[in-house]
Amino acid sequence: MNKDLLAQINTWHEQEDYALIVKRLEALPESEKDAETIGQLARAYNNLEDYRKAIQLLNSVKEQGTLDPLWHFRLGYGYYHIAEYKLAQAAFEEANRLEPGDESTQDFLDWIRPKVTKMERDRILWEAEQAEWEQGGTLNQLRTASGTYDPATFWQQSDYARDNHVSAPFDEALVQSIEQELGYKLPASYIQLMNTQNGGIPARTTFPTQESTSWAEDHIAITSISGIGRDKMYSLGGELGSRFMIENWGYPDLGIVICDCPSAGHDVVMLDYRFCGPEGEPCVVHVDQESDYEITYLAPNFEVFVRGLLDEEHFDLLDEEDFDPLDEKQAITAVFTENQSVTTFSKEAIAPFRFIDAGTNSYSVILNAGTYLQDVFDSRAEEGFEGSGYDWASLASVFLEEKMPHLTSVIRFDPEADMFCAYTNDKDALISFILGFKQACEQRDLILDLFSRAELD
Known part of the structure; x- marks a missing residue:
């Protein structure tokens, strides 16, 4: 990279004008985009929170970056922020091997290691539960306590829900358009439920957890399930839809924000595609902004999640028994x-x-x-x-x-x-x-x- 351009890039970086860096470097002829240029461009995309673009760019110069600790650091940074903790750990460990003692690298490794352990535990649980579900098993009785989601009783009807959550019926073209926009295939069970009513407020709004969250010690709560569309603010492609929560609230780009929670954005329920890939059957997780975006595994798929929703009174009764x-x-x-x-x-x-x-x-x-x-x-x-x-x-x-x-x-x-x-x-x-x-x-x-x-x- 030209020294004058590099100096200008560093100045813009200090001024946090990352969009200007992207504009300038993207405009360069392909012949001038060497590994250093791509590294600077990836750094700017990381700072703009477009981590997947940064990862893509860094992998395009993987051969040149093999012995560069900064290349590994930037790659680990991108993976960390999309919750690919195992890949992030490997990248930061290689950066640490190439440049031992870097304080930022050490900090990331300290943050990541317990997350890797938890993610691996969740992956094993997901594989076991998904296999059991596919074989017709019942899973945990509590998780399927509400039985089938009967459209006559599943949704709570109100003017508020109709005005803000319930979208018009959809067709296959809209499904494909939303999937392309979000980058993930929607689960068949979710599409089936949306055919009964396209988004809204469920009658049952709590789901049991095996660990505590900022909401409760033994369960989480939801306020709505997003519909397929862009017309209502809480629909998948709406004003406050999935991409908004990821891009503006900082939620990890691990899948689709599918349910709003009672904390007004400070926690959400997501479809998590990390274990299955963008075309697979995602598990369902709770992501807690108040706890550094802590991820809590809920269910192996969307159908198990909606079948396992419980009345809020279920947990109130448990509290009364223990009080x-x-x-x-x-x-x-x-x-x-x-x-x-x-x-x-x-x-x-x-x-x-x-x-x-x-x-x-x-x-x-x-x-x-x-x-x-x-x-x-x-x-x-x-x-x-x-x-x-x-x-x-x-x-x-x-x-x-x-x-x-x-x-x-x-x-x-x-x-x-x-x-x-x-x-x-x-x-x-x-x-x-x-x-x-x-x-x-x-x-x-x-x-x-x-x-x-x-x-x-």
């Missing part, structure tokens, strides 16, 4: 006022709001929009209020400013169309807020008075 009112671990201790006035409450005290401890000094309260006090928002429907997450945030802001002004600099809101979310790193403050806000919600005159000053977002 000991004298056990402090079953309650939340909170500061209810500005002073150290302590109280305790169980999750029922704030229902239908949900309190989430992400385990990383990050706390949030969420609510599925359209499920609570909808008549309050309907009272100002002519002004544009719909009861969305944004409308709930407007109402909560008025409450906070008027009733708990000492918390206005502590509590933040991050709503989505279908989800209200309040968050902070101050657990006591958030609990104090949600206890007070829930109490206000139960006083109709008070909440209507507060709502009269809410502003449409």
Whole structure:
């Protein structure tokens, strides 16, 4: 590469102007694209989070990069961010062999090794469960507890679901178009379910897990299943569809984001094609942004996943059976006022709001929009209020400013169309807020008075 061009590329890199690097290097004649140029171009694509393009470029000069630790580092970086941890580990280990002691390489190896172990365990489980399923086995009884997904009872019907989730019927041409756009073949069982209703909110919304996540110790929850199309915002190709979550929220490009979760984007359910390839039968995984995109294996295929969905009350009953009112671990201790006035409450005290401890000094309260006090928002429907997450945030802001002004600099809101979310790193403050806000919600005159000053977002 020309020295002047390399200096310019390094300047743009320091300025984080990666798109300009790509534009300049892609415009070069093929005869000038040597291994160093391709390496710089791959670095820019990595920084633009187009990891698959970076990997493709690096592999095109694999022979020249064999003895280059930087080539192996960039390759490992790309593989790491699409959750191909075993390939990433091999690349970083070779970079470390060629240039021992590099701190960044060592950091990646420390992060990757436990992920490789977990991924290998998941692969073995997927192979065993998928083989059992194909042979007509029942798998774990809990995972198939809901039986067949009868279209008459599978979907929850509401105006909100129809407006935001349920797409029009599709044809084979649209399926092929979406598959080409996403880069993966859709499972036959998923297409079959979408033929009953093309996306929406299922009646059963929880699925058991063998390990804890930011949502719960023994299960995850979903709020919707994406439909095939581009017309509704939560459809696969929609405004908030699979590619949006991968490209804008940083989820690993391991497959297709298929289900939204109650955390307003902070965790999702994905079809994972790492073990089967883009044309195969993917397993289903939960990916948790709040835990550095931790991947939790759920089911060997989509059909097992939807058959295993359970009512939320299933886990509430389990909690009630295990609940000991004298056990402090079953309650939340909170500061209810500005002073150290302590109280305790169980999750029922704030229902239908949900309190989430992400385990990383990050706390949030969420609510599925359209499920609570909808008549309050309907009272100002002519002004544009719909009861969305944004409308709930407007109402909560008025409450906070008027009733708990000492918390206005502590509590933040991050709503989505279908989800209200309040968050902070101050657990006591958030609990104090949600206890007070829930109490206000139960006083109709008070909440209507507060709502009269809410502003449409």
